[in-house]
Amino acid sequence: MKILITGSTGLLGKALIETADRNYEIVATYLGNYDIDDNYQIKYKKLDTRDKAGYEYLFRDFKPKVVIHTASIGSPDYAEKNKEITWDVNVRGTQNILYICERFDAKFIYISSNGIYDGNKAPYGEEDEAKPINYYGQTKLEGERIVQKAKTPYAIIRPILMYGWPHSFERGNIVTFALSKLEKCEVVNAYDDVYLNPLFNRSCAEAIWKVVKEEKYDVFNIGGAERVTIYNLIQEAACAFKLNQDLIKPVQQGFFNELVKRPSDTSYKTEKMEKGLGIKPLSLKEGLCIMKEIRQ
Numbered sequence: 592m593k594i595l596i597t598g599s600t601g602l603l604g605k606a607l608i609e610t611a612d613r614n615y616e617i618v619a620t621y622l623g624n625y626d627i628d629d630n631y632q633i634k635y636k637k638l639d640t641r642d643k644a645g646y647e648y649l650f651r652d653f654k655p656k657v658v659i660h661t662a663s664i665g666s667p668d669y670a671e672k673n674k675e676i677t678w679d680v681n682v683r684g685t686q687n688i689l690y691i692c693e694r695f696d697a698k699f700i701y702i703s704s705n706g707i708y709d710g711n712k713a714p715y716g717e718e719d720e721a722k723p724i725n726y727y728g729q730t731k732l733e734g735e736r737i738v739q740k741a742k743t744p745y746a747i748i749r750p751i752l753m754y755g756w757p758h759s760f761e762r763g764n765i766v767t768f769a770l771s772k773l774e775k776c777e778v779v780n781a782y783d784d785v786y787l788n789p790l791f792n793r794s795c796a797e798a799i800w801k802v803v804k805e806e807k808y809d810v811f812n813i814g815g816a817e818r819v820t821i822y823n824l825i826q827e828a829a830c831a832f833k834l835n836q837d838l839i840k841p842v843q844q845g846f847f848n849e850l851v852k853r854p855s856d857t858s859y860k861t862e863k864m865e866k867g868l869g870i871k872p873l874s875l876k877e878g879l880c881i882m883k884e885i886r887q
């Protein structure tokens with residue numbers, strides 16, 4: 592099967608590529624100014640999602656059957672400061688690619704976010720009301736609204752906070768930032784008032800591949816097994832990597848002078864992911880243990 596993955600060098604895109612079925616033929620797009628090596632299965636292509644004509648050409652040439660659209664601006668603070676570009680990438684970029692999918696009969700998998708919830712009524716199931724409290728969340732929800740009107744089969748996947756190993760040239764995540772500080776014996780301050788059920792990036796990729804293989808085109812909230820604070824998450828990571836937990840200090844939202852408030856509790860119900868996709872949410876111990884095993 593021919594598959595197009597946008598945002599292929601991001602945390603989720605990397606996990607999708609690492610876990611893809613060997614029979615899939617993949618074109619993988621990204622944005623940055625770097626080269627990344629192709630192999631027999633994956634062809635990388637630098638192509639901005641705002642470049643509609645570029646994607647039209649790619650579709651005519653490659654003819655993907657499924658598109659997994661992970662490309663996005665993902666930082667709530669960046670989004671708040673750069674509203675125009677965030678709308679262009681997260682909303683118009685999604686619209687562009689969906690529109691081409693409809694014309695070329697490709698199925699569309701849109702990656703949304705826990706950022707669509709306000710955090711006041713956790714745990715969240717797929718049918719719960721979406722009420723974003725920041726601009727990033729608004730753009731992800733607007734993307735969902737566009738996708739829900741699609742004239743082609745679609746799925747909406749909502750990962751919650753992900754951890755895992757990113758490419759060395761990509762942004763880190765809460766766990767990798769903390770590990771690199773703890774390894775240098777530096778103090779790590781972590782929110783003890785933001786709750787989620789953190790998700791290992793490969794676990795999210797596994798759920799997406801299930802959607803593709805079993806044609807489960809539906810809406811899924813994808814999370815890990817435990818509801819914890821970010822402080823608890825970093826403690827678990829320090830324990831798994833045998834680093835000094837005394838260096839981790841609990842702080843409250845506002846400590847980092849962040850521009851944008853994060854929803855305080857967006858933890859998920861995972862029943863639909865378990866029953867509908869047959870994916871067991873990983874515990875933090877399991878996810879972090881795999882992370883340790885695959886460290887390069």
Ligand SMILES: NC(=O)c1ccc[n+]([C@@H]2O[C@H](COP(=O)([O-])OP(=O)(O)OC[C@H]3O[C@@H](n4cnc5c(N)ncnc54)[C@H](OP(=O)(O)O)[C@@H]3O)[C@@H](O)[C@H]2O)c1
Nearest residue numbers: 598600601602603621622623639640662663704750752753
């Ligand atoms: N990470 C999380 O904790 C989390 C939580 C909830 C939802 N999500 C959602 O999950 C998806 C994947 O997140 P992620 O963490 O894997 O993202 P990420 O690590 O920030 O990577 C984003 C990817 O999108 C690409 N990209 C950005 N702007 C683009 C554009 N204009 N055209 C083409 N490609 C572009 C980036 O390319 P370059 O790097 O080359 O610029 C990169 O490959 C996103 O939709 C995000 O909203 C993530």
